[in-house]
Amino acid sequence: MDVTSSTVFIPGATSGIGLGLALRLQARGSTVVVGGRRRELLEQLAVTHPGLGTVVIDTTDEASIAAAVTELAQRHPTLDTLITMAGIMEPEDLLDPASLEVAERTVAVNLLGPIRLVHAFLPGLLAQPAATVMTVTSGLAYVPLPATPTYSATKAAIHSWTESLRVQLADTRVQVVELVPPAVRTTLMGQQEEESAMPLEEFLDEVVGLLQSDPGAQQVLVRRVGFLRDAVAEGRYPEVLAALSGRHR
Numbered sequence: 001m002d003v004t005s006s007t008v009f010i011p012g013a014t015s016g017i018g019l020g021l022a023l024r025l026q027a028r029g030s031t032v033v034v035g036g037r038r039r040e041l042l043e044q045l046a047v048t049h050p051g052l053g054t055v056v057i058d059t060t061d062e063a064s065i066a067a068a069v070t071e072l073a074q075r076h077p078t079l080d081t082l083i084t085m086a087g088i089m090e091p092e093d094l095l096d097p098a099s100l101e102v103a104e105r106t107v108a109v110n111l112l113g114p115i116r117l118v119h120a121f122l123p124g125l126l127a128q129p130a131a132t133v134m135t136v137t138s139g140l141a142y143v144p145l146p147a148t149p150t151y152s153a154t155k156a157a158i159h160s161w162t163e164s165l166r167v168q169l170a171d172t173r174v175q176v177v178e179l180v181p182p183a184v185r186t187t188l189m190g191q192q193e194e195e196s197a198m199p200l201e202e203f204l205d206e207v208v209g210l211l212q213s214d215p216g217a218q219q220v221l222v223r224r225v226g227f228l229r230d231a232v233a234e235g236r237y238p239e240v241l242a243a244l245s246g247r248h249r
């Protein structure tokens with residue numbers, strides 16, 4: 001992905017990592033459209049960030065995705081990059097039957113959402129001279145946080161799905177990249193002030209640096225995510241799972 005000249009759509013960029021990445025890509029010369037459900041926030045963003053495109057989208061709703069595809073094809077026919085950023089993270093107590101609702105919602109947004117988005121946007125991306133699909137997983141795809149079982153499972157599933165997508169698109173001009181954030185200070189699950197989470201700006205600096213230094217990379221891995229992502233390879237999985245389990249009790 002070329003951060004300086006791409007035309008990028010980021011559904012899930014009304015806040016946090018998505019918005020931060022959108023503004024950095026725009027600052028480097030790319031054309032960026034942000035998406036999300038919060039219409040008022042999108043309207044404000046369009047005013048505070050001239051040139052930033054906005055699209056209202058609910059990634060759990062096929063009709064909403066289809067409308068976004070049509071709108072973007074008209075407004076940005078050179079759209080060549082899709083970043084499937086939208087996600088939710090909610091704790092679940094598996095001994096409480098009410099947590100099933102959380103699980104179902106999490107699968108709809110975090111697992112089915114990116115799959116639907118890629119299906120909907122792929123025909124347009126395949127028609128471009130070069131294109132990128134970036135999925136967004138988590139260090140928790142590699143070692144689960146037991147307090148958020150379905151969240152962790154959806155991120156592991158998207159990691160796996162991304163690997164298959166890359167193989168299936170190998171003979172096309174669509175590059176497939178997995179962004180693997182560690183804990184970052186956003187409002188995703190109220191960790192915006194958590195000392196142990198990575199400051200958002202620091203994370204974004206490292207991500208954009210990696211995208212620039214290695215535009216062909218299959219995964220975007222900031223140093224901090226190695227603790228989780230490399231736990232199995234480095235024989236640390238039991239200790240890391242035990243450390244993450246502490247947070248549940």
Ligand SMILES: NC(=O)c1ccc[n+]([C@@H]2O[C@H](COP(=O)([O-])OP(=O)(O)OC[C@H]3O[C@@H](n4cnc5c(N)ncnc54)[C@H](OP(=O)(O)O)[C@@H]3O)[C@@H](O)[C@H]2O)c1
Nearest residue numbers: 012013014016017036037038058059087138183184186188
């Ligand atoms: N922060 C972390 O520690 C961390 C770590 C690993 C991975 N990640 C991943 O990074 C991504 C961004 O998270 P964040 O930390 O930046 O949290 P965030 O600030 O809460 O951002 C989540 C974004 O997803 C959007 N969204 C949620 N449900 C949606 C839906 N149904 N349709 C469309 N958009 C939807 C939200 O917009 P609306 O509410 O306006 O719809 C918001 O823009 C997520 O996939 C998350 O799992 C984050």
